Amino acid sequence: MNACARPGCKGTIDEWGFCDDCGHKAKSASPPPAPVVPTAAPASVPASVPSTAPGQTAPSRPTSVPWRRSGVVLPSLPPRDPATETSAVVVVPETRRHCRRCNEPVGRGAAGEPGPTEGECPKDGARFSFTPGLTKGEQVADRYEIVRCLAYGGQGWVYLARDTHLSDADTVHWVVLKGLIDTDDPSALDQAINERRHLLKVKHPNVVKINDFVTHRDARSGRLDGYIVMEYVDGPSLQELFLEHRDHRGQRAPLPLTHVLAYAMDVVQALGHLHSLGLLYCDFKPDNALYAGGEVKLIDLGAAVRADDPGDTLLATPGFAAPELREKGPSVQSDLYTVGRTLAVLSIEFHGFTREENWYALPSRTVTPLFTAHEAYYRLLRRATHIDPGKRFSSAEEMYGQLEGVLHEVLAAQDGTARQPVSTRFSIERRTFGTESTEDDEIDWTRTPDALPSPLVDPRDPAAAHLASITASTPDDLITALEAIPVESDEVKLQLVAVRIAHGQLEQARADLAELAEAAPGDWRLAWYRGILAMAAGQPRDAVAEFDAVFDAVPGELSPKLALAAAAEAFGDDERAGELYRLVWRTDTRYVSAAFGLARVLRRQGDLAAAVEALDGVPESSSQHVPAQVAAIHARLSPDAAKPHLLDASARLERLRMGIEQQADLSVRVLEAALDWVTASAETGHTGEVLGRPLEERELRFGLEQAYRDLASVTDAASRRIELVREANRVRPRTLF
Template sequence: MTACDRPPCDGTVTATGYCDTCGRRPAASTAGATPPSPSPPTSDRTADVPSRASAVLSTAGGGEMSLPDVSVLDPSELVDDNPRPPKDGRRCGKDGCDETIGVGFGGQPARPSGYCPRGHPYSFEPRLHRGDLLGGQYRVEGPVAHGGLGWIYLARDTQLDDRPVALKGLINANDPTALSVAEAERRYLTALDHPDIVRIINVVTWRDTGYLVMEFVGGRSLRELVTRRGQERVLGGPLRLEHVAAYGCRILDALDYLHSRGLLYCDMKPDNVIHHGDRIKIIDLGGVRRIDDHVSNIVRTRPYLPDEELYHDSEPAEEHGERRPRVTKLSDLYTVAVTLSELVEAAVPGPPVAQDSFRRLLDRATAVETGARFATAAEMSTQLRGVWREIHSLSTGVPHIARSTVFSPGADPLDAGLGAVPPPDHEASEPDLAPPAPEHVALRLPVPIPHPDAPAAARELLTCATSLALGDLDAAEEGLLRACRLLGPAIARHDWRIAWHRGLLLLARGDVQDDGAIQRLLGISPGARPRARDWFEAVCDALPGEPAPKLALGYCAERAGEPEVAARRYEAVWLRDPSDGAATFGLARARLAADDRAGALAVLDQVPPHAPHHRAARLAAVRVRAGWRGERPPTAEEFRHAQELAGQLTLDGGRTEGQERARLAAEIRASALRALGVGALAPDELAPGPLFGDPPGERRLRKLLEASLREIAEGARTREEHAALIDRANRVRPWTRF
């Protein structure tokens, strides 16, 4: 036995060829292995892309996507001393027979053996019994469960400290489908090596029947989690939405591994995923088939892979003209989505925005048009990972920052002036809380990374973006049309980059709909998506785990006068990444619009020092504290904090005096003078200091404000601006007798 060479594992490689700690083969022994060659992709939509799933879930326990630790039962306790036919029977399968076998009639229990209604013999009786020794090594203890095609037996490896192993044989030796599947398992599956897929250790023969020897997984199937009682039994508490997302990412990681080796799983369902310890294991590999195999019978379970999916894009058989079933990578992703849907229904509801994101992800994976679905397991996993971050951040308040794989970050915080020094002609005692202009937002939202599979269309989208930046909206529209034609309507209709640029164009036009040429080209009714908001919704449908479309939707809701809706969208982005400037200022404006000054300040105060907009957030916090909200003045405490924070700001390049400091001081002093004028504050309630004087008072405050305005007037850009500032200074100066 040798030491495992997979860092950071410190286990030992046993006689089985696998590590006794991490459960994997040594890296050196698998480096030169040649997996089955994957079949060529049938279209650009299903082409393989480099897998990101393995990097996403590189750790099993611990880490940001850790699962609850599920206790593992003593394997001997799972042995069934009275094995019976599988519940609800099985399909016969003999010579294509669809009759059901193994069910009782007239209230009688099902017979373990007999004949189907068409006369085909069947038997569900276990063929192994306690004490049988297979391969001179594996001693049987008894059956523990039955899968779709075979009994699972518990055995002990007598050559390895009686370690428990699982033996899988045929559930019905007369079933040709089962026979072919067993052969496929022996041929392909012994080479698989993935931590979330059950490991095939050996193949042994007993009385002319082959049995797979697998690692024994003694956990609980996800099927148990569809009831609250099962959740308590397995998890010790309720199933949460973030658990479901973690399950999904691990399942997709395993399927991405299979797909990269030219294999499909086909039969994903909650029963076939075991939660053991803090890991999962996909079991029952009986349905695995090559991607290019369009002949073998398909192992499936309704409704995880519906009939209409089986025959989608199938071709007539040569002999009789009947349609031949075909499954693809998209079919596997469909089964994952249906599996997760069951668990989502059983889970405790998550935060509304995150629940909506999860629903969008499942809807895309099961869309009627296959062109709208995720093309790869890695793509779906990336979005589900983003949904998990959203769930966890909204539930716990813990940030989960990650760089987007499809958007470049936006450089503009879209603060609409809230985080800037007031302009020289600003006379109000409150900052302007209007959202930024739509034409400005259209140029400052995050930029999509160019389309990797369609360089010609990517160039046209770049032309669209460049023309948009130059203000030539007609040229931008033409570039977008050319990109749609290059992709073709079937692809462009579901391409999120097309929808994103369309939304930006409508924003730049002020949401004024044009002649609808793009909608007609895409086969979308001209009135179906009249506003930018509708196109950004389509992007969110396609990329439910991405922050960028939520920023766009938050802005659209803010602009439509829906501060609560805007706040939910902005908050989902801000909690994941407090350094996101657009989310920070958008959420602050939305909370202020809902008359939640404390909530807005909490957002601004939590911007981390390393964020590029930290200074702007500090400046905005000063202005919000010292600003009026309608007829509501700041409190004396808020004025005190504003004075302290203003003194800490770096303004005018670090100088103690200058135009920026004078303009900010003028706004704060005007607000305080207004509060004194209406009796909202007494002079002695203002904290002494450079902004309010020492001691503070109305006369002293008027002199200070006059001085600020005259200093600002010295830097006036025009004669008219200078005159207006001097007039204002004269109006606020304290009265004298002479």
């Protein structure tokens, strides 16, 4: 075996052309052939499991429309002229030379001499050739003029050609010819072409266009060969982009995560289109996607099969292929598995991913900095590559939505700009929680479920129209209306659970969830409502476990992270709550509860400046702007508050417009803090003013006296008024009159 050419790598290239250490091909290597994997009985495509829930109807996102990647700066590559582009001669490594009949090694060298590229198999006499069958200038189907050989793939050679029917003196129409099947049987070739005619109907901006299927008689052997004619895409493969990428120090490094996620979104859209046509791609890997014109195109559809009849064999690549492929055959989930593996390979230093012991494993999060920095990305990969197909994403559309959500989070973490992504799984925050508490952080966590976002109704559910038409407002009326819906539906049952929890009927809600769990045990919405139920019952520890399971299922959604943060804070885990509150608030400033939660955690940790910064992010247009500023004032009035903090609190209070009683109460607190600071300071002659009073003890006492009397004048309780007047008299400075 040959040594890996990557600098610093001590691995060797295996028979598939991959390094057994770093896991990547040498830059000059041609695409490895995908091994033929026998399948079991034809596997049907699993139906998509509805992944939304009661509440508002989920908006749909058509996978056929490319998403505009706002905020992602992808590489801008100069155009290349295929006519002048030079490339090395494509040589098939000896380790990849096998007889097409018996699969025994052929064309191997001995005694230091290279093996022959043409000859006969010593076992069964079948002729082999590992040199391109078409030469420059040769005409195929009296239309396609061969320019050069591009690569050697699992089904044969790949060539660049000129379409003479569409080219003229000014414009050359380039195409790619790919070997269709390796057979001496003309009837088998005709059958293979007919079987692949369905690829002509695949039309999507992220899938290479199949133009035609043609045959051509080999000049040397006289055999009739078949070729797929595809559009030419002027761009490198994702594998080439990976191998050529350098970090700011000029060192080899994985691709930027934002790029990888954006590329994957294009790929998933392409796969979604194939799946909608009843096709499965089967063998996705970085070599099979080209980047050109700011988007990714899926190429090499030769391995695609019909979902309802995949046949007895299929192409797959170790390190990318799903574990169940050999026994159960291909599926939507096995296609999405390959995308998850590709994401991991391109984004981290995934050493040895082609070794058998690593085929179905991800590196540990604790030793992978990228996974530590972006937990949602790690969880997305973990779900996409789960060993159990039933626990992976159920559809390309579902995976696309989670990729988009994770991308928004990563972008927000990088540039600090909130994205406000549109979720197809959850509503936005219905109400806020924790915004009334300013000092003691006494929050009634059992009321949190009333404020958290709610899962959206799957528009495909048979009861979706009935749910949308309900206008009842009281819990009793809602329950009556839901029970009257004539359609049997999980959405209706989940909506009933939500209403029962809100109405305090916790035991009935618990029983309903247990019944639903028997019918749909893998539905993540059950975990969501179990978490909501646990919060309502005052059991935050149980809620943490349930919301964590939802985070696993929909890693790109913010709502589970907000719920998990609330449960963690209620349980007393400030570290976990703080990191989740920060992530949510940084990504979407519509989740105002996250700002207050982050500020509470930071204040308890002693980082008052950061707490105030979080609260200052609540915009003036928000109904919670004044409460946020009030909380910021309280944060400034800590026992160790310094002069700048007092002046800042005063300035904030003077800018606010609020009720007379609240204004008077805050004035008392600010002046009390200022008086405490002045009397504790050994210095004299302080400059500056607090609420119009100089920072002098006498002036502050006069100001505080008036503030107490103002507060007493707007206080209803007589006992409280008397107490405030006494405080006013106590702080009044001594005078002669």
